[in-house]
Amino acid sequence: GQPRGQGRPSSSGAAVQRAPEAASPGEAGEDAEVNTRKKTFAEVQTERLEQAERTVLIKCPPKLNEKKLLQYLSSHGNIKSHFFFENWGIHALIEFSEKNSIASLQDAIGVPSAAEYHVVPFKSRLFNFMLKNPVSQAAEETLLHLSPQSHIPVKELIEKLCHADSISSQMYILLNEYQLTDENIKLRYLVCSLVQDFARAYFPDSTVKPFGSSVNTFGKLGCDVDMFLDFRDTQKHAAKMKKGPFDMEYQMKRLPSERLATQKILSVIGDCLDNFGPGCVSVQKILNARCPLVKFSHQPTGFQCDLSVSNSIAIKSSELLYIYGCLDSRVRALVFSVRCWARVHGLTNSTPGTWITNFSLTMMVMFFLQQRSPPIIPTLDQLKELADQKDKLVIGGYDCSFVSDLSKIKCTNNTETLDVLLGDFFEYYGNFDFRRNSINLRKGKEVNKPESSPLYIWNPFEQDLNISKNVNQPQLEKFVAMARESAWILRKEEKAQQMVNKQPWGLAALLIPFGKSNSNKMKNRMKGIGSETIRNLLDSLKLNNPNNLQKAVGK
Ligand code: GTP
Ligand code: MG
DSSP states (O other), X not given: OOOOSOSEEOOTTOOOOOOOOOSSTTTSOOGGGTTEEOOOHHHHHHHHHHHHHTEEEEEEOSSOOHHHHHHHHHTTSOEEEEEEEESSSEEEXXXXXXXXXXXXXXXXXXXXXXXXSOOOOOOOSEEEOOOSSHHHHHTTOOOXXXXXXXXXXXXXXXXXHHTSSSHHHHHHHHHXXXXXXXXXXXXHHHHHHHHHHHHHHHOTTOEEEXXXXXXXXXXXXXXXXXXXXXXXXXXXXXXXXXXXXXXXXXXXXXXXXXXXXXXXXXXXXXXXXXXXXXXXEEEEEETTSSSOXXXXXXXXXXXXXXXXXXXXHHHHHHHHHHHHHHHOHHHHHHHHHHHHHHHHTTSSOSSOSSSOOHHHHHHHHHHHHHSSSSOSSOOHXXXXXXXXXXXXXXXXXXXXXXXXXXXXXXXXXXXXXXXXXXXXXXXXXXXXXXXXXXXXXXXXXXXXXXXXXXXXXXXXSSTTOBTTTTOOHHHHHHHHHHHHHHHHHHHHOOHHHHHHXXXXXTHHHHTSOHHHHHHHHHHHHHTTTTOHXXXXXXXXXXXXXXXXXXXXXXX
16 A cells, blocks of 8 residues: 555665565565565655645546546646546546646636535635536547545455465455555545645644554555644744744743643634535534544545644554554555454444454554564564664653664564464464453563553553553453454365355455354354353463363364
């Protein structure tokens, strides 16, 4: 999903991508990712944000001549790239080479003359393109290539997976079908850039940047756009002014807390989007949440958006995951499979609640990959050791430094296949001692739980916080039960037989709700998982002979 083929050739010791073990060429997008040096997180963001500022979105009539549209727009400047997509009608994303082409275009176009409605005179970079003479012009229509902005339904995915020749290939097929495309990433940055136009009406130095799964390499088509309003660039500028014998500063309104300032800023921008934002609908201000935010739906792109104010820890988490996602192609393949699996079985849910979040689940996969021998990804402490001066960062008293240059991270010697990793992931968490131990990515090892939350995953940057505090005991038990069931299915190794019978096998078998296919068998294996007595019994078995436990729960 992240930009491909833009890296420099790798120097020695660079984080070289392993070639995806693809089912067939082209299926898994191996091409340019092999032997290229990935950009740093900051480089990608800067480049994409700049690109978005040179971009407009045009709603087009259903019948259209692509060449003529491009010719028409070219009179305002060179078009660097473009694509079409369908979202309640055809839209074209047009990226100009120069930002000032947009001003030229904006000067040349009119405002709607709606008789029934009054239009709010806010001019954005969203336009309507119309044919003056639809009947004769429609005759010149050309077949448009539409870039898909959503992934195929799970049912269709399962069918595709059945034709693969290994679990590993299945996992790369899933990754390829679900990951964000370059086009979709452009749209995500465009939405941020459009919101930034509003923010800059009040705060000319502010920027709006995406974070979370839109940028951490683990986003799937259809996931929300998390964005934050950033004033950090303003502060950098202020530092420059302090030279010399005098000191000057802005007069600014003072508020008793940062939270209050955040709420006020978000409230105003929320109102602004609601009242004047073309295509911004269902704007909800959720200002009393732990992390205040404005939710809205952006109709022209179809994205559900969450706008918050700069949260340095969340950005660092996104960058950390970006690094892990870039280090080895197995990382993303495993995360996508596990996330899809969790969604199918109702372990994750798009609404907040007592279930595991995608964020926590991703951290669990990272932790598992740190436990391999040799480890597939480094611990956060190891990444911190590689940090140089410019990577140094302390937030709220916590040292959040880690290396940003991917080429400094040594490539792993671990050559395990994804077939092994997927099965072992389920075995590992199916047998994890959640009652005693917690997951710590900084140290890369299991440590005693500091408090009694059912699932404890250390926030990598604020070491006294648990990112999965919301998860309750029944949800954790459901996760463990599903993990055990999945490990069992993968261990059966009846692939050949299942292929002959045209039954889903491997990853495909894991993406079918278990109750539907083999509910009785499953019930037997699940018996007693919620019961404290039997769990204690299993624990004592585990102490006497570690193999016994697996026998007791696995078969
Ligand atoms: P999707 O489910 O694909 O949207 O994944 P996501 O990673 O974008 O998750 P989400 O939209 O829920 O949250 C966006 C970002 O906020 C995450 O990537 C994290 O950086 C941060 N975040 C979310 N939940 C937590 C949490 O419980 N603790 C902390 N520290 N950060 C969180
Ligand atoms: Mg998100």
